[in-house]
Amino acid sequence: MISEKNNCLIYQYDNETVQIEAWGKNAVRIRATMNASFTGHDWALEEKPESLGEIQIYDDKDASAVVYANMYSGKNESFGSLTNGKITATVNADGVISFYNQDKKLLLKEQWKRLKDTPSMPLNVYGREFKAVAGDSFRTVSRFIADDDEKIFGMGQYQQKYMNMKGCMLELAQRNSQVSVPFYVSSIGYGFLWNNPAVGRVTFGINGTEWLAECTKELDYLVIAGDTPAEIEETYMGLVGKAPMMPDYGMGFWQCKLRYQTQEQLLEVARKYKSLGLPLDVIVVDFFHWTQQGEYKFDEKYWPDVPGMCRELNEMGIRVMVSVWPTVDYRSENFQEMMEKGYLVRTESGVRIAMTCFGQELFFDATNPDARSYVWSKIKQNYWDKGARLYWLDVAEPEYTTYDYSNYRYQLGSVMEVGNIYPKMYTQGFYEGMKEQGDEMPVNLVRSAWAGSAKYGALVWSGDIVSTFECFRRQMRAGLSMAMAGIPWWTTDIGGFHGARGDDPSFRKLFIRWFQYACFCPVMRLHGNREPQKGFEGDVVSGIGLFGSGADNEVWSFGEEVFEICKKYMFLREALRPYIKEQMLLTHEKGTPVMRPLFYDFPQDKRAWEVDDTYMFGTDFCVAPVMEEDVYERSVYLPLGCSWKDVFSGICYEGGQTVTVDAPMDKIPVFVKAGSKWEINV
16 A cells, blocks of 8 residues: 655555655655564754655556556556755655656666566565564565666775676675664766665665665665765765864874883973974873773873873873773672663673673663763763873773674663674764863864764774775775765875784885875874884783884984985875865765865766776865885876876876876876865975
8 A cells, every 4th residue: 555644655565664755955765664663763964855746656557657557667557756956756556666867867766576576586685574573573675677788886895896886796794894884976967875784785786776674673774866976975964963163273284103111202392393393292001001991081190290291291282192992890899880871782691791802891772862971971071181182092992802793782772783893872972071171173084984984073094904905995995985974084004904014014104005095194293113012021910011112203214314204295285175174064064074085076078987096185186095015116007087286296288098107216107187276396
């Protein structure tokens, strides 16, 4: 039965209810359940915008139904449609849902294989499947017909070589360096949000697309139509929330290493940057500066005067960022209180331990608003009030020692049902706390995210990655995928995190190439766990002596040639500040990612959709990183539609062609639109 109720198009058959409704501009939201009612969760979506849509219901005798009926099934039978701007969703008498743009071009259609649809294949495969798993929860599958020519971009951060997700199978789960943000933009003119935080997977096969949620109460997704990727992306960001304005300090250079063990070590580094006349905006106090995991405070033995340290740094124009983990050790002074109040993640069976990192730890439950408030109260007391007002939210997935998602439970539900939303709520707690204290532009460096995290000031970095050129290439594509998934603030550990010696000539080449690339990322941040390890002395109770501090990781740590090249790009970044600020304003106001694939700005250029090793940095710069060792020239495709000027040589090229340019060790190929007001002298 097809009907209209509360401005929604409703399909009901047996125990299933499907609800189709207009949601914002050019978008429709689909929900389906076998339960008596919908949950009411909006998950990634903001409060519903005013948008009613136009609903039509036709029976099989209505001649006006023929045009759409023929489009979706080739038959003249009853169906309903809902039109909202540039998108129309239809559902026929059998419950098959299809989506069209304003030109009545088919964008997406559920895939059903039944005897009545395909007489030669009595397979009985359904476009929507529900299999009971526990109580009123189901294992659900949603299937769509594949388009042979379609390309798919977004979906978050996966450590793979592909940027076009067509043909990929992706786990919908959070892990260290894997960030599931289930939104993509299609080359055929639509965007798709899987609005469900359940653990699962998606397969973008050539013979069909299949979304799986292992445990959920309902199907929930959103489809957006648009004429360009930019229009789709901006619509999406308007529905899930745009990033705050990036503050000025976020646009400069950030310094970090595995960890500075003491206050004096950190201050010595900051003073040296200033004595050398080098720009530095943020310096990071990384993990195990604390007395114990879950106590959220400096160990006074090693950090005796935090207010004085922060004052000195502020006088130098440097802000301090402090690492925070969601782990709470059984030995923490806060453990018992948090346990009594129900602020800790639960286990379904076995010993109640979620992580083992120099102790036995549980994560605080970020889905519990009272737990978020409690943790923030400790942060405010021990960090904020002492002048340390920027936070690095590490282990944000959270990183279970064994990723046995079925064994953990949050207040909001089992991890299997809601687990992917944890990093968003982790960031939310800090964002809201900082806003309460008057910070109008909160930034939190965080290791994971989900759809809608951007509005909470989430600056995602790509996790504990390895120091190789292969890994570097993966990060470049991952950053563009994050941008298309709606996470516009993104960064990497320059040089990678694991497995490199500062005196290794091969690593130094990698470091230089990565440093150049980072100059043209939303945030330019140096971090890494360099070898050989040192700094094992100290208090082994808190771990400060068990975990070393890593070798030096400052720009002067890798030899004179590296240092001179680093200085060049640090000052280039400074010269770009006004440009970056303008791009960040577009991010804040429109949702435009700072770095994005070429097709974002040049959708009519078919070749731009094929390029995955070159990207736009804002509106005016085309960047082509060198991502292989001992390579000193690069072939670069320059998009059609304008002329491009090499910022190093000054040579101009017409767009729509591939050019080969020199790329000596001190140069990353960068081109600016001819005539741009942002032309720079290098």
